[in-house]
Amino acid sequence: MIYKVFYQENPLEVPVRENTKSLYIEASSERExxxxxxxxxxxxxxxxxxxxxxxxxxxxxxxxxxxKQ
Structure with a gap:
């Protein structure tokens, strides 16, 4: 399965939509x-x-x- 992950590169900053990035990853579950x-x-x-x-x-x-995982 393919998942799209929305993330911020700096975990110490408050999330701002304009700084949100995404990546695609193939895995068997969200936990993985x-x-x-x-x-x-x-x-x-x-x-x-x-x-x-x-x-x-x-x-x-x-x-x-x-x-890929």
Whole structure:
């Protein structure tokens, strides 16, 4: 499954929408995604499962690069 992760690079700052970044990661569960990102010191705001039309839409984005576990 592919997940889209919304995060802030600096965990000590208050989250601001304009500073929110995203990445795509392939994992079997949200828990596995969060475990994989724990060493990066990100402030993870939201982890979203992508499937169906939503996944197709995201794949059309030029920044769609999936990180594998």
């Amino acid at each position: 995604v969060r475990f994989a990102l724990k060493d990066r010191n990100y402030n993870v705001e939201f982890v979203q499962l992508l499937e169906g039309n939503h996944l197709t839409y995201e794949q059309a984005n030029e920044n769609f690069i999936v990180e």
